[in-house]
Each structure stands twice: as structure tokens, then as C-alpha cells.
Amino acid sequence: MNGRIMIVEDERIVALDLRQTLESFGHEVVMVASSGERAVAEGPVLKPDLVLMDIHLDGPMDGTQAASILQQHNIPVLFLTAFAGQSMLDQAELSSPYGYLVKPVETRALQATVRMALARRRAEREIEKGEERLRLAMDVAGLGVWEWDAAAASFVGEGQFESIIGHTPTSLDNADSGFLSRIDPAYRPAIADALTRGEAVRTTVKLQTLPDSGRNGWVDFHARAFARPNGDLDRAIGVIRDVTAQREQEEHLRQAAVVFTSTGEGMAILDTQWRIISVNPAFVTLTGFGEQEVLGRTPDELLYARRHDDNLIAKLGQSGGDYWSGEVACICKDGSMLATWQHLCVVRDTQGQIGNYVLAISDTGALRRAEAQINHLAFHDTLTGLGNRNMLEDTIEKEIERADQNGSRVAVLFIDLDGFKLINDTMGHATGDQLLSMVAQRISRVLRRTDTAIRLGGDEFLVVVPEVTRFEDCASLAEKLLCEIRAAVELDHERFSVSASIGIAVYPDNAGDFSSLIQAADSAMYGAKERGRNRFAFYSSDMAERALERLHIEQxxxxxxxxxxxxxxxxxxxxxxxxxxIGFEALIRWDEPTHGRIGPDRFIPVAEECGLIDYIGSWVLHTACTQAQAWIHQGFVDLRLAVNVSARQMNAGDFDVTVSDALALTGFPAAQLELEITESTLQAVDHSRQLLGRLKALGVRISIDDFGTGFSSLSRLKHLPIDRIKIDRSFVQDLPGDGNDAAITEAIIAMAGSLGLGLIAEGVETPAQQQFLLARGCTEAQGFLFSRPLDVADVDALIVSTARGRLS
Structure with missing residues (x-):
């Protein structure tokens, strides 16, 4: 049978080969980890059927250490390593592996070993399930199992044994620490005699109180002894069950005192004339009336003197049966009111005649407090304590109604945090939650008593401001909120700061109902983000149109x-x-069935905002490398492929892993892949230098796209591992006539030459532009003068027709 397998191997090629091999056998590879630490962290979560583990791994934890930890979670490990020395075998043996294979291992041997390991694991699981069923059965039945091994002088107690007895004896005899000494002396001889004769013992015995435990009671005692051939005791085994409660119930079943003293409800026994003949202590505690004060009186006189409609006789008659339950307010002895739930029932004798009535009274104050807590939770956010969506709608509807009555305005400020997702993804959700709580406190500090703060969810907040008289007041409040939110905060010994984008909408100026008002504020918030974030914006109609278009593009x-x-x-x-x-630049397009082809300038910014860019960027990289590899096979062996990278992909932190995976899966040469990164991306990504270093270590080339538009520091650029810069089309389009563009272009070409960087110009559309760039030392270009972007079929034809010759 197939199984779920985790591979722990720090050599990526070996890991990929193992994965493909195992999946070809029909197994599911749940994860490929490159370190022992990762395996230990993810193993208990994924719970694989088997872990295929290399011993020598990158990092401080080797495979044997990781295997020992995984074994503690009942996760089996099969070693697959290139080392088979005696010391290594001794070390591996300590972790109790399911097997040990030495690389290189033949495929059939791997298949057979994995199958046997999985079969062994299935067998062990069946045993574990059986043992678990036995333990659960013993727990459900309240059984304690014991065994005495005379030869080993060993006494073992399992299940509920110790909780019943109070301790585990060291022997079976009458010694101070022996099991029989725990049994009342009156029962010991019969038990000892039956065990001596090897007969089964089935009886109920009384336990003797131990000075150190104070435990006492009754147990069902089932046991039998087994003798050796010479007649000496070999071992004895038995089962006990605590039946103390049953004995007590049998002895006191008909005694009302037990019921009275064991319940937290106030109870009163009434005669056929509704007079109280007995009450329990809980009744005294609840009502404040002593037992002697109530005997001979009716509950109507005591508890409902001011509420004649609470007459018990009438309520029981209305129920049409022998039972009635309902909520009643009682008057206690001290005059205070007590909210109670009361249950009245008739007690009939064997002839069906009424003998007594039983009245039970429960305090519902705790229930009312719980209801209040539930109501609070229904209208408040559990993380921040601010209002939630339920409170939002209720509050705005009320404020709109009040505004209609007095002719005032209601403002809604929609707050979205800038940069929160990066902190949440990087530092973890716990730190993110702390930051959200801190932001909520800061928002609350700024507001008036009449304002209402709401957390919509995630990093979105909303403030409802009633009785607005001037728009300037909304702007002032927004400025205070922005200032308060962006102040740095220290969490987990790290300093963080986030800004916010705030959209402001006002009723009835911008919207006529709840939904429209929220939507208008949301649109205004996106308008603030478009203008650079860390700012506020009032709603306008064009914002709504842009927000609607953004929604349509996202969906x-x-x-x-x-x-x-x-x-x-x-x-x-x-x-x-x-x-x-020389090569090609991969450009993404979207063929929308209704609106036709949509350019990346419209949908890429939306993809970056809503988080889809990670998937799209990975898809572009894999697709382009796959296609370019096919062109290499067609004869274009030194083809150069350029792929654009967004700031969101760079900020993910593991973009180098994405690139490495794409190269490994497609086989495209790393040296022929060129990643195009904009200047603004380099400025937005704090760890750009380290990330570019890791990308360069893979062998890929880095180029700066749209160079000259991002205001980069030259001192910053010279320390980055960059191979090429790309002159932006905005400087090329007016060449050679525009003097400013000509000067900038010449400066860029000169700088590239000084730094030893490759150079390419984009947007070349005229021979004059070509000659100008060529004369000043620019060697490469792309643009409509040479070719528009082409579909795959057109590129196939181009490669064949030009034989990698000239493009005119």
C-alpha cells in the first residue's frame, strides 16, 4: 500500500529525484525538507507515515538527532545516506530507525525497503490502536488492572488502579506495602485462600484506609492465581473497579437527606396542602430563610407575597400535568430580588395518589451574566476589544436615523494599515496580533466619547463620527489618527512602524444608506493609497469608478x-x-473573453495589492523558462531570456528559492536567465542586497529595468551585484531631438561603461534613435523598430526564418 512520506535531504537534486521516484511508486510526498530543524518543526504537524532521512544535513541538527525527536512523536524514520561506517551505524541505531539504506541505492531496493517500513508501521499502528482501545475501555469502565509476577517480585497496576487504591503496592502479600494489606482484614483470608488454590475470585471487598492517603471505599475484586508445575505461585492477575458510589446509593437511595445535601438547587418538600415540611441547605442559602422559619408555611406566603400571579397551584394547573418549569422572581428574607428558574413536580404513591410536591429553585444570575457576556462578544472584536461588524451596522443605522431627525451629518473613516501584511508574514501572527491591538488602543485614544471604533477584520478599522458640522473636523481627526498610528512601537525586542491610508465618506453628502456609506469610505481609502499612502482622502465619484474597476480586475x-x-x-x-x-523579454498578457486583451499596466498593480502576484510571477517564470528551453533545443543555444520581477515577489523573502525551483524543474541554464528589477523595487525592498547576492549565487543575471526613473543613489547601485541596466523608453522616445533626453541618455551610457555594466535601450522605434544610441556606445536594444512582442508560434517562425540572423 502507498503512504505519505516526508523527504529530508539537503541536496536539492537528490531530493527531487527521490520525490519523483517515490511518487512514481504511488506514494504521496507531503514535504521535502532540507534541514533537521525543518523536519522536526513540520513533522508533528504533517504526521507522515514515514520519513526518508539523510544523516548529514546542513545546519546544527543532523539526521540522527532529528530522527530521535521525530520518534518521540511516533513518526518512523528510514535512513538513506552515503555513509555506512561502524560509528555512523552505532549513532543511527540510537534513534531506532526503520531501516538504513546506503546511497546510491537501487530503485527496487528503495521500493522494497519503503514498502516493508510502511507495512511495519501499519502493523504497529494496529497494535497501538488495540492498546489504545484497551486503555480507553478500562477508563470508560473505570477498571484497574493489576499483575503480580512472583519470580520477578514485580507488581504492576494499570488503568484506574492507582486512582482507586491510592498507590501502587510493591507486592501481593500482607506486608505494609502489599496489595492484600490494602483490603479490609475481614476479607483478606477468603481472597488469600482462593488465590492459593488457584481459584477465580469474584467478590466485592472493602478497602482499608491508609494513613498517608486517607482513601477508603468498596471495590469489585476479580482475580486468579497461576502456579508453577511444582505448585509454587507463578503469578496472579486481576481487575478492580470502584463501586463505592453504588454502595452508598444502595444504602441511601430512599433517604431524602442525600438529595438535599448533594444538590446546589434549593429544594423544598411540600405536603398535599402546599405546606413546607422540609428544605435543604441550598434553599436556606438562596432565600435566607432558616428551616424553622419556613416549616408549615407555603411558598406563596414566603417567596411570592408581592407577586400573586406567581401562585404555584395555578401554574401547575395551567401546565395540565404533573410538572411545571418557569422563570420566577423570588423575594428573599432580606427583601432582595432573586431571579430563579423553578421546577415543580408532583410525587405520587404506588396507587397514583398525590403524596407530596417537590419544588426546586435554581439561581439564574450566573446565566444572566453569561448572556451579557455573549451579547458583548456578539458586538465586539475578541482581539482588540473594539466593535465588530454587528456593532458597525447597528451604530451607523442609529446615527443615520439621528442625523435625519436633527439635520446633521455622519462621517465614516475607513482605515487600512500600510505594510502590515509584511510584518505579519515575516514576524508571525502573534506579533501581528500584538501590533493590531496596539493600533486599536491608539485609535481609541484619539476619539471622542461619542465616536465609535470598529475592527472590520484583518488590518482594516473603521471610525463612525456622529454630528459632523465641518468637513475640516474630519480632516483634523484623520491627521491625528495618521500621526498616532505611524508612531514606532517595540514588540518582541523589535521596533516596528506602520502607516495608514484613510478614506472619509459623509452621510448624506456621499451616500444615502449604510452599505453605500461604507463602500464610499472604502473607495476613498483606495484613493489615499493611490496617492502614496500615509494620508487621507475624501470620497469622490471618480474614486468609486476606480474602485469598481479594481474589483472587476481582481475578480x-x-x-x-x-x-x-x-x-x-x-x-x-x-x-x-x-x-x-540575442534573446527575448517575456511579457505577460491577459486575454479577457469580454473586454479583449488587457495590458499588464492595468492588472499587475491590482495583482500586487490583492496578493495574486506571487502566483502570477511564479507562473511567468516557469512558463517562460520552459518555452525558452524548447527554443534552445531548436538550435538557439545561447538564447538570453529576460523576466520581470515585482517588488511583492522580492519582499516574499524566499524568491531565490522560487527561481531555483524553476531552473531545476525546467532545466533552463541559470546563466541565460536575466531577472529585470525596477529601481523602485530595489528601493522598496530592505533586504535587496542580500537577496540579489543569493540570486547571483544561483548563476542568474540581474538587470535594472526602467533605469533613470527611480532616483536611485549611485553609491547604492555600485554595491549591488548588477549585470546590466536598461535605459527607460521615456528617455529614448524623443531622441535625438530632445536635448535633455540626449544628455541623460549619454550620462547613463557613460556610467554603465565606467561601472562595467551591460546596457540595453528599450522602446527604439526609429533608425535615428538606433544611430544615436549606437554612436554613443549602447550595444543592445528592443523596440518596434525591430519587432513587436510576438506569440510563441511567431517566435518559432522567427527563429527558423532568421537562423538567428539580423532583424530589420
Missing amino acids: GLLRAIANDQLMLQYQPVVRLDDGQL
Whole structure:
């Protein structure tokens, strides 16, 4: 049978090969980990059927250490390593592995060993399930199992044994620490005699109180002894069950005192004339009336003197039976009111005649407090204590109604935190929750008593401001909120700061109902984000149109991904002097069935905001590398492929892993892949230098796209591992006529030459531009002068027709 397998191997190629091999056998590879620490962290969560573990791993924890920890979680480990020395075997043996294979291992041997290990694990699980069923059965039945091994002088107690007896004896005899000494002396001889003769013992015995435990009671005692051939005792085994409660119930079943003293409800026994003949202590505690004060009186006189409609006789008659239950307010002895739930029932004798009535009274004050707590939870956010969506709608509806009555305005401030997701993803949800709680406190500090703060969910907050007289007041409040929110805060010994974007909408100026008002504030918030974040914006109609378009694009992207509507085109890159084809830049396009082809300038910013860019960027990288590898096989062996990278992908932290995986899966040469990163991306990503270093270590090339538009510091650029810069089309389009563009372009070309960087110009559309760039030392270009972006079929034809010759 197939199993769920985790691979722990720090050599990626070996890990991928193992994964493909195991999946070809029909197994499910739940994870590939490259370190013992990762395996230990994820193993208890994933619970694989088997872990295939290399011993020598990167990091402080080797495979044997990780295996020992995984064994504690009942996760089996099979070693697959290149080392088979005696010391290594001794070390591996300590972790009790399911097997040990030495690399390289033949495929059939791997299959057989994995199957046997899985079979062993299934067998062990069946045993574990059986043992668990036995333990659960003993717990459910309240059984204690004991065994005395005379030869080993060992006494073992399992199940509920120790909880019943109070301790585990050291022997079976009458010694101070022996089991029989725990039994009342009156029962010992019969038990000892039966065990001596090897007969089964089935009886109920009384336990003797131990000075150190104070435990006493009754147990069902079942046991039998087994003798050796010479007649000496070999072992005895038995079962006990605590029946103390049963004995007590049998002895006191008909004694009302037990019922009275064992319940927390106030209880009163009434005669057929409704006079009280007995009450329990709880009745005295609840009502304050002593027992002697109530005997001979009716509950109507004591508890309902001011509430004649609470007459018990009438209520029981209305029920039409022998039972009535309901909520009643009682008057205690001290005059205070007590909210109670009362249950009245008739007690009949064997002839069916009424003998007594029983009245039970429960205090419902705790229930009322619980209801108040539930009501609070229904209208408040559990993390921050602010109001939630339920309170939001209730509050705005009330404020709109009040505004309509007195002719005032209601403002809604929609607050969305900038940069929170990065902190939450990087530092963990616990730190993110602390930050949200801190922001909620800061928002509350700024507000008036009449304002209401709401947490919508995630990092979105909303403030309802009633009785607005001037729009300037809303702007002032927004400025205070922005200032308060962006102040740095220290969490887990780290200093964090987030800004906010605030959208402001006012009723009735911007919307006429609850939903429209929230939607208007949301649109205004996105308007603030578009203007640079850390600011506020009032609602305007064009914001609504942009928000609606953004929503349509976001929803359309989800459908585009599901329906394979995204595609790539490839724009040729050529040498300027002879038009020689060098490679291609991969450009994403979206063919929307209704609106036709949508350019990346419209949907990529939305994809970055809603988090879809990670998937799209990975798809572009894999698709482009796969296609380019096919062109290499067609003969374009030194093809260069350029792929654009967004700031969101760079901020993910593991983008180098994504690139490495794409290269490994597609086989595309790393040296022929060029990642195009904009200047603004480098400025937005704090760890850009370290990330670019890891990317360069993979062998890929880095180019700066749209160079000259991001205001980069030259001192920053010279320390980054960059291979090429790309002159932005905005400087090329007016060449050679525009003097400013000509000067900037010449400066960029000179700087690239000084730094030893490659250079490419984009957007070349005229021979004059080509000649200007060529004359000043720019060697490569792309643009409509040479070719528009092409579909895959057109590139296939181009490669064949030009034989990698010139493009005119």
C-alpha cells in the first residue's frame, strides 16, 4: 500500500529525484525538507507515515538527532545516506530507525525497503490502536488492572488502579506495602485462600484506609492465581473497579437527606396542602430563610407575597400535568430580588395518589451574566476589544436615523494599515496580533466619547463620527489618527512602524444608506493609497469608478488564473550594430473573453495589492523558462531570456528559492536567465542586497529595468551585484531631438561603461534613435523598430526564418 512520506535531504537534486521516484511508486510526498530543524518543526504537524532521512544535513541538527525527536512523536524514520561506517551505524541505531539504506541505492531496493517500513508501521499502528482501545475501555469502565509476577517480585497496576487504591503496592502479600494489606482484614483470608488454590475470585471487598492517603471505599475484586508445575505461585492477575458510589446509593437511595445535601438547587418538600415540611441547605442559602422559619408555611406566603400571579397551584394547573418549569422572581428574607428558574413536580404513591410536591429553585444570575457576556462578544472584536461588524451596522443605522431627525451629518473613516501584511508574514501572527491591538488602543485614544471604533477584520478599522458640522473636523481627526498610528512601537525586542491610508465618506453628502456609506469610505481609502499612502482622502465619484474597476480586475484575475486566460508574448532583443537576435523579454498578457486583451499596466498593480502576484510571477517564470528551453533545443543555444520581477515577489523573502525551483524543474541554464528589477523595487525592498547576492549565487543575471526613473543613489547601485541596466523608453522616445533626453541618455551610457555594466535601450522605434544610441556606445536594444512582442508560434517562425540572423 502507498503512504505519505516526508523527504529530508539537503541536496536539492537528490531530493527531487527521490520525490519523483517515490511518487512514481504511488506514494504521496507531503514535504521535502532540507534541514533537521525543518523536519522536526513540520513533522508533528504533517504526521507522515514515514520519513526518508539523510544523516548529514546542513545546519546544527543532523539526521540522527532529528530522527530521535521525530520518534518521540511516533513518526518512523528510514535512513538513506552515503555513509555506512561502524560509528555512523552505532549513532543511527540510537534513534531506532526503520531501516538504513546506503546511497546510491537501487530503485527496487528503495521500493522494497519503503514498502516493508510502511507495512511495519501499519502493523504497529494496529497494535497501538488495540492498546489504545484497551486503555480507553478500562477508563470508560473505570477498571484497574493489576499483575503480580512472583519470580520477578514485580507488581504492576494499570488503568484506574492507582486512582482507586491510592498507590501502587510493591507486592501481593500482607506486608505494609502489599496489595492484600490494602483490603479490609475481614476479607483478606477468603481472597488469600482462593488465590492459593488457584481459584477465580469474584467478590466485592472493602478497602482499608491508609494513613498517608486517607482513601477508603468498596471495590469489585476479580482475580486468579497461576502456579508453577511444582505448585509454587507463578503469578496472579486481576481487575478492580470502584463501586463505592453504588454502595452508598444502595444504602441511601430512599433517604431524602442525600438529595438535599448533594444538590446546589434549593429544594423544598411540600405536603398535599402546599405546606413546607422540609428544605435543604441550598434553599436556606438562596432565600435566607432558616428551616424553622419556613416549616408549615407555603411558598406563596414566603417567596411570592408581592407577586400573586406567581401562585404555584395555578401554574401547575395551567401546565395540565404533573410538572411545571418557569422563570420566577423570588423575594428573599432580606427583601432582595432573586431571579430563579423553578421546577415543580408532583410525587405520587404506588396507587397514583398525590403524596407530596417537590419544588426546586435554581439561581439564574450566573446565566444572566453569561448572556451579557455573549451579547458583548456578539458586538465586539475578541482581539482588540473594539466593535465588530454587528456593532458597525447597528451604530451607523442609529446615527443615520439621528442625523435625519436633527439635520446633521455622519462621517465614516475607513482605515487600512500600510505594510502590515509584511510584518505579519515575516514576524508571525502573534506579533501581528500584538501590533493590531496596539493600533486599536491608539485609535481609541484619539476619539471622542461619542465616536465609535470598529475592527472590520484583518488590518482594516473603521471610525463612525456622529454630528459632523465641518468637513475640516474630519480632516483634523484623520491627521491625528495618521500621526498616532505611524508612531514606532517595540514588540518582541523589535521596533516596528506602520502607516495608514484613510478614506472619509459623509452621510448624506456621499451616500444615502449604510452599505453605500461604507463602500464610499472604502473607495476613498483606495484613493489615499493611490496617492502614496500615509494620508487621507475624501470620497469622490471618480474614486468609486476606480474602485469598481479594481474589483472587476481582481475578480477577473481569479477567473483568468482558473481558466488559463493569462499568456506570454516575447519581444526580441537585438544587437544595435547588425540587428543580430540575442534573446527575448517575456511579457505577460491577459486575454479577457469580454473586454479583449488587457495590458499588464492595468492588472499587475491590482495583482500586487490583492496578493495574486506571487502566483502570477511564479507562473511567468516557469512558463517562460520552459518555452525558452524548447527554443534552445531548436538550435538557439545561447538564447538570453529576460523576466520581470515585482517588488511583492522580492519582499516574499524566499524568491531565490522560487527561481531555483524553476531552473531545476525546467532545466533552463541559470546563466541565460536575466531577472529585470525596477529601481523602485530595489528601493522598496530592505533586504535587496542580500537577496540579489543569493540570486547571483544561483548563476542568474540581474538587470535594472526602467533605469533613470527611480532616483536611485549611485553609491547604492555600485554595491549591488548588477549585470546590466536598461535605459527607460521615456528617455529614448524623443531622441535625438530632445536635448535633455540626449544628455541623460549619454550620462547613463557613460556610467554603465565606467561601472562595467551591460546596457540595453528599450522602446527604439526609429533608425535615428538606433544611430544615436549606437554612436554613443549602447550595444543592445528592443523596440518596434525591430519587432513587436510576438506569440510563441511567431517566435518559432522567427527563429527558423532568421537562423538567428539580423532583424530589420
